[in-house]
Amino acid sequence: MTVTELMSRAPEPRLAPAAAFADAMSRFATGVVLVTCWIDGRPWGMTVSAFASVSAEPPTILVSLASASASAQAITDEQRFGVSILERGQIAAARHGSLPGASKFIERFVERGGAGTALPAVAGALAHLDCEVIELHEVADHTVFFGRVRSVRLGSAGEPLVYADRAYRALTPAFTPRRNGASDAL
Numbered sequence: 069m070t071v072t073e074l075m076s077r078a079p080e081p082r083l084a085p086a087a088a089f090a091d092a093m094s095r096f097a098t099g100v101v102l103v104t105c106w107i108d109g110r111p112w113g114m115t116v117s118a119f120a121s122v123s124a125e126p127p128t129i130l131v132s133l134a135s136a137s138a139s140a141q142a143i144t145d146e147q148r149f150g151v152s153i154l155e156r157g158q159i160a161a162a163r164h165g166s167l168p169g170a171s172k173f174i175e176r177f178v179e180r181g182g183a184g185t186a187l188p189a190v191a192g193a194l195a196h197l198d199c200e201v202i203e204l205h206e207v208a209d210h211t212v213f214f215g216r217v218r219s220v221r222l223g224s225a226g227e228p229l230v231y232a233d234r235a236y237r238a239l240t241p242a243f244t245p246r247r248n249g250a251s252d253a254l
């Protein structure tokens with residue numbers, strides 16, 4: 069019997085139960101972004117928390133999207149996407165972009181102008197990044213898109229919308245002065 073045959077008969081390695089995994093992840097606080105693209109010439113946005121900075125030079129980020137989502141399919145075709153970082157008052161946009169099975173056209177949430185050229189940007193977002201896909205990887209039922217950041221628009225200063233324990237939240241300081249006066253800033 070070959071090694072491949074032996075491996076195909078081996079029992080599945082033990083996996084953490086899905087519910088325990090979801091409970092653990094619910095304890096991880098994230099910001100909330102709308103990942104944007106154009107679909108049929110109209111702005112479209114999906115609510116995402118799986119967003120991370122990868123590198124500053126060159127500026128690179130990643131987002132992980134369900135491969136079956138309309139967003140993942142459009143971004144795979146167009147090879148570009150936008151990321152609008154939501155402000156604490158933008159729960160309506162986050163809810164709109166996360167309704168399962170619903171259309172996610174976002175005309176009422178976006179800045180005017182730029183149709184078809186720049187990526188749609190949520191009006192009033194803390195910041196918006198226009199990205200070009202440099203790599204994508206299908207992992208389980210998601211596609212991880214790595215984006216090179218082509219341009220950044222900073223909105224007004226404000227506080228981020230936060231998602232933790234399955235609810236939208238706002239920040240409160242967890243303030244413990246550091247003895248040597250050092251800053252926690254990166």
Ligand SMILES: Cc1cc2nc3c(=O)[nH]c(=O)nc-3n(C[C@H](O)[C@H](O)[C@H](O)COP(=O)(O)O)c2cc1C
Nearest residue numbers: 114115116117118132133134137165166168169231
């Ligand atoms: C706060 C929050 C964060 C989310 N983060 C992600 C994410 O990182 N990746 C993802 O694929 N879906 C994420 N979702 C789910 C999608 O927004 C939602 O399932 C998707 O838009 C469903 O749309 P569809 O039925 O059109 O595919 C998140 C939902 C919420 C409420």
